[in-house]
Amino acid sequence: MAQELLKKGWLQSVIMQIAPHIYLITDIFVNLYLLVEDDGLTLIDTGISKDGRKVLNQIAQLSRAPQDLKRVLLTHCDRDHVGGVESLKVTTGAHVYANPIEAQAMAEGHSSREMHRDTLTGRLISLVSSFMKFPPASADEVLHDGMVLPILGGLRVLATPGHTPGHMSFYASSLGVLFSGDSIVSQNGLLQISARANTWDEAQARESARTEAALGARIVCAGHGPVVMNAGTKFPKF
Numbered sequence: 001m002a003q004e005l006l007k008k009g010w011l012q013s014v015i016m017q018i019a020p021h022i023y024l025i026t027d028i029f030v031n032l033y034l035l036v037e038d039d040g041l042t043l044i045d046t047g048i049s050k051d052g053r054k055v056l057n058q059i060a061q062l063s064r065a066p067q068d069l070k071r072v073l074l075t076h077c078d079r080d081h082v083g084g085v086e087s088l089k090v091t092t093g094a095h096v097y098a099n100p101i102e103a104q105a106m107a108e109g110h111s112s113r114e115m116h117r118d119t120l121t122g123r124l125i126s127l128v129s130s131f132m133k134f135p136p137a138s139a140d141e142v143l144h145d146g147m148v149l150p151i152l153g154g155l156r157v158l159a160t161p162g163h164t165p166g167h168m169s170f171y172a173s174s175l176g177v178l179f180s181g182d183s184i185v186s187q188n189g190l191l192q193i194s195a196r197a198n199t200w201d202e203a204q205a206r207e208s209a210r211t212e213a214a215l216g217a218r219i220v221c222a223g224h225g226p227v228v229m230n231a232g233t234k235f236p237k238f
């Protein structure tokens with residue numbers, strides 16, 4: 001089975017340039033984004049791998065050193081997004097940025113909310129999650145709504161609760177690129193909020209998606225699914 005998946009490329013990490021300075025790294029079914037600038041690299045989410053090896057391999061492919069990774073920005077504390085945080089901190093010395101709610105959960109080694117167990121998918125995710133433990137890790141810097149980080153000419157931090165209580169997104173206004181984490185996911189060329197099974201609060205998720213749609217992003221880099229170009233008309237409508 002693993003051999004078949006390997007042949008199809010599913011277990012391999014891929015790196016692909018999306019826009020100037022922005023690279024997509026895939027970790028099986030999760031998307032990570034590497035922002036590459038002369039003064040250092042920034043990673044958005046760390047994927048499933050506990051050792052961060054895929055990220056380090058891709059950094060090497062870009063002829064950069066592990067220590068060039070200066071920041072790790074986290075959208076939320078689900079196992080598929082924070083797997084390699086601790087390992088990457090140790091290897092690279094990068095500072096980890098997270099919302100306080102998500103940071104607390106990460107320090108305790110669990111997600112920041114329960115799945116909805118009244119759905120089959122919710123029960124399945126809970127079961128799979130119990131096998132996908134991640135090493136607890138601490139955040140170094142707190143993310144809050146309205147911050148602007150000195151990345152890509154000014155990376156706006158947006159509170160986008162719904163999928164999880166402390167979910168954060170990032171908007172590079174100079175490039176029109178939104179990093180939506182799981183607040184908006186990409187499926188069949190369209191953008192939508194996450195499934196009820198793993199959504200903490202659907203009303204807040206819809207409100208966050210409305211906020212994100214209003215940004216005028218041209219490109220949406222979501223936590224799952226293909227990157228969506230010409231995103232203007234593809235946001236969910238509520």
Ligand SMILES: [Zn+2]
Pocket residue numbers: 030078080081182223224
């Ligand atoms: Zn996810």
